Amino acid sequence: MLNLGILAHVDAGKTSLTERLLHAAGAIDEVGSVDDGNTQTDSLALERQRGITIKSAVVSFAIGDTTVNLIDTPGHPDFIAEVERVLNVLDGAVLVVSAVEGVQAQTRVLMRTLRRLGIPTLVFVNKIDRRGARYDGVLGELAAKLSPAVVAMGAATGLGSGDAAFAPFDDGPAFAASLADVLTEQADALLAAYVADEGSLSYARLRAELVTQTGQGLAHPVFFGSAITGAGVDALMAGIRELLPAAQGDPAGPLSGTVFKVERGPAGEKVAYARMFGGTLRTRDRLSFGEGRAGKVTAISVFDGGTAVRRPEVAAGRIARLWGLADVRIGDAIGRPGKHGGRGHFAPPTLETVVVPGRPADRGALHLALAQLAEQDPLIGLRQDDLRQEVSVSLYGEVQKEVVQATLMNDFGLDVTFRETTTICVERPAGTGAAFELIAKAPNPFLATVGLRVEPGAIGSGVAFGLEVELGSLPYAFMKTIEETVRETLRQGLHGWEVVDCLVTLTHSGYWARQSHSGGVFDKSMSSTAGDFRNLVPLVLMSALKRAGTTVYEPMHRFRLELPPDTLGPVLPVLARLGAIPRTQLSSLVEGEIPAARVHELEQQLPSLTRGEGVLECDFDRYRPVRGPVPRRPRTDHNPLNRKEYLLHVVRRV
Template structure:
């Protein structure tokens, strides 16, 4: 019995949600196309260059030849229905990759047989390991001139720090006639035994006793080691010629974890993507893990109200098809969920919730409409784009007449400008990107405003304590008061007020990592006139808590003290060894600090820290320094205090640091004057 299976066509009682991830230009989208051909979904593979691939559906993706938004392709192999997510490869769209990873059961990590393991490859593999997601490596482009599949397989194990097991051999590499064939059975079983013996006591015992395990048993133990992240199976081929793709397809159900969907119980799933249809309607992409969702069902995604499902389009082989029901284990576009946001959870989900595995944007740029009269249209368009990508933070400064957006890099800025022009008809220009600083809380601080005391016009009591949180922890909101002490809507208003106020700390910068605890609460119960009509003048409202909370929070932050910090990126730079001196010189000029240097196949690999403000300049100068052969991958690593006087960021909200002015405005908005 061969160690690698052969595909069979049956019904699909099992499901698999898998991703294809890689460094940009490694051939992810081409591989997806070829998998769809091998699975019988497409008659021929589309071409990225020709702009006719199934998963790159946006006109901008087809024109630029890059994936910008994750897309779903569905096919059946063996007895498994596979939902495949094709993800972007460019670092500027890493947030899109993050959302896809949170949905996956496993992944195919694509590596080019020409360029080999690149910095982004290492970064993606680390993210997969942090999430506990098993993966299979596919060494692509074995037909290309300069392809070195055997060397690349060896480098995969060395650079990724995992034992690898090559399942095939490549004949006539670097030619259009490349052939991928299974290793001789005895060779493959010997190599598998040797690799697995380091992770499996039963295999080790059989190896020591010179007692070969049967192929089915060895295959089962390889699958277990793969799913545990202990071993990386490596397959090879070419997405362009199709060599090796059928073997990859056949191996997926065995090597990656599959599930038998459970239709019982309440529906449970996650929202991983939001988009807009041709008429501007909101389309929510929902991965359903358990239960069933039907048209006309009402779903509560945690926003305080249930919304009715008006239509479903089930991702199926051949594309999304209208359906009356979404069964467990499937993905569908859902209409009617107007409050849905990326990352929302439906019901109890027996999976790790979506959490960041990559850094948040560290740049910001002012965006202006070419036609000033279109400012309102620009803001509406950006709001919709931010809905699709939660890390596109939009700030509108009415006092300065500016709209600013957060960004990962200059490519994302170019793409955002093109999207605004093509999809929304709003031509824009961008200002120079600037570094997005943050504020870190120094110590614990607390404040309280009590109802009825002088200086508090609101019918509310709010006490808050703020404390520092670890880098990347985000906001943790907790209660030290009883939940039954006042209506739940008032607690929600306090938490909403906290989240809103943390967008601008004492110096105007976001405060992303902090623990906020509500220590005091109080409200005026609902009062009525003699004719039983509600008397707002004597009764607390959500607005009382919503407008009082920022004032209390800011006082607590001022007492705790905050430090303005600038982002510092961890970088990995690869360049020809002959360019090492020039590269190190530029790194020094830009304030970068090299921490480690290594050498591989004529390349120097430098890793270290670089200020976020210098990343764009480094990217611009790298091609000239390396004759176009250098590559750079960066990501937010840590924050460091700004030297000298802290920079101030203009506030765009009502400023709670100016108590008198804030109270005058907020009391009027809450109806207390």
Template sequence: MRSGVLHLRDRIDLGHGRAERITGLRVAHRGSLTARPTAGAGQIAVVQGLTTARVGDVVGPRLPGDERASQFPPPSYETVVDAAPEARGRLYSALSELAEQDPLIRVRRRDEEITVSLYGEVQREVLAAILQREHGVEARFGEVRTARTERLTGVGHALEVKKQDGNEFLATIGLRVEPAPVGSGVTFELECERGSMPPAFFDATEDTVRRSLAGGPLRYPVPDARVVMTHSGYAPRQSHMHQKFNKAMSSTGADFRGLAPRVLAAAVRRAGTVVCEPVHRFVIELPDDAVGAVTSLVGRLGGVPFESGLAGPGVAVVRGEIPAGVIATLQRDLPGLTHGEGVCQTEHDRFEPVREVVRQ
């Protein structure tokens, strides 16, 4: 705790639409953990109830100079992971458990395909070893590829009404999707009356929307969006005396979980998206007589060298930005252009629309 006070039963905001209630507090005191009703600045505490919290999350307002929110940049690469048919269930469970423990591991599942986001080849090798050693799963990793996302370019709305136009679900859902600032995450809001149907149906819709956007209703995830539920409707539970519950005439959460992805995908298509790829900043130290050749290579690969200068006698430094997907090509060709003396460092900066460039 750096500032403020946490109280038992407080409901706190973890960002990106996640809010959790504190169900237990144990404060470190003289070498042990003691149950307390509060935890204040300067104390270390175990907080229970934060089921969606992840390593790196910051609770409460950030203090001046606090850069922790950016200490884990999004992964720039991803790969498909598979295992023998009898081990696929254990594979997903193991990856999900590892992702909860390690913010550098991000897992998503779409249909039967499991995708893991990575920071590089070394992490893939480490992950394979952990799965084998600690979970007994022999994982097969596909080719590492650039992790892309989609950004909404406009506003889109879609609506499906129960028992109309081929809607086989006993649910009415209307969704409007709008672009949101980069890094703001997904927000879900209501324009329809909250009392118009049971809260569980709203919760089922929101949970499904968030999962669908994280996995991508189209090909890639949509990390930032404002989603507004504009219409809702359901078939009330049958309550005739001596009658059993009739699923064919009464809505359940499954109706909303089944319909929401379809309405969401239609709204996203109408809004339009642009596919984005990670762009990295780079710093290259190299002999000064190789600057021209290296900046030319960076340009051919779709990068932008925007600064160069001397770092010492005969040594130059070039800075710029380059799409993550061609960094391997840059690193492969750099030694030949710099007499084996070039050194390149890169760091994730942002996502930008995919650039049409020569990929060698």
């Protein structure tokens, strides 16, 4: 069993390669075409219309006695969230590169992540039949831009023609020498043996070392071919079987898995896609997932022979579709976390926009539809503004916005438009601030004592909650309510942006125990409830935050711009006007950072500035303090910064 991901820059040919692999393995009778909209994995109507992959899809086929679950992922950077979830469940990957365009922006982002996670990766250089296809040039780019440890596994002939072919190298001295050059760089023991034997290592030992280093994510074998004609695909399949490690996991061990996709079935029921890392899950098992949620599995299907087949159980190493888990979410751990622990590998979205229904009467239906989309893609963050009756969504780019618009029309019959896209900033505490309010002491109208201190945390630390009161000083339910309300309140800071990287400490606590009248009837007027703490915490926390002060930070992208030398002069003033800061500047290369808010504008202007020859790579780098006027985001709550307004809404009195 092998769970394999197909990844690439958009239009490199991932989905076409998936079709060719399925056909070569005998799983389908005819190869589908992206242009014709009849591929196995692009099943959404929108994917067929646009000819791009939007959602990851799973198919299965066999190579000899190895069952491969193949996951086709989107290539467009706007849908990087789909790729992120797949990385958590892979045993290996095939990174597809175009023989014409070579290494592109998204190719580099993907390879950096694959190498960081140690995911074994083969490279397939596609489209050798296309005019302009290259062999030596692409190998050079792979070594220079992706990894120096790339190993060409054969030679390509007839480049740029319908007769283009790939011939794997045999065990001759030339291939053995190239293997030794790459592999000895990664293994000291092999290098010592190479020196001791005066450069004569057996081909069998080199081949075994190639398998080992590929399995460790150190070396990357490279195959050339064409998904359209099938050239080189047999060699790639042999490489997948020999060089990539099989799925690990003990079917008799503790249950462990990760949910990487959620979709809706024909009746609207949730269907969860889960990779099992350990144990065996059976129909009618009741299991825990996520943070304290649970459900009973009512049906299971596994991928086999190119399709999903119902089974009574699923064991470690396999991917399954699970029914019955109504509260399941993408990223949930089943039992023990998987090998990558569900961590995020790419930056969060840095853009947002307000979705406006074509008819005011559709507001309720729009919110339900967006909630369902966010269920399938948690990085489409919803922000409900009840005061203005508006919903915002967070996005990676303009293409994603177009897809959301088309999906709402096609799947839900909702005609929507969008306001102008804005950048998502964050706030961080500038100093330390504290505040407290005591029970039965004016101006506190709630039966609760709460004291909080806010101070800066380390960059990237998120929000940490600590105690300076005894753990037993409050009932657990009240303590839990305080922490949950702190995290909820910090979603909107002094300027309306989410507050990150801070430590909030509970410094004071107190409550009135449950009391009743002589008749045994509970009396709310003399007993504290969770609602008292839920209402008081925002007032105390925002008072502490005001005393600490906050700084607003904007997202910055690092960029790499390759361009013709004679266009550098016109490009530099544009970069300066957009707020870009060059760090490296050569005649044909500029590297630096640029505010995320200006990336789209640069992308639009670049073709005319560089005669269409400029190549721009951008990805999130860091947050920096905003320069100039501080941007504010409209609040969506009852504004605990304004005590009078807040109390009017919460308790209907001041």
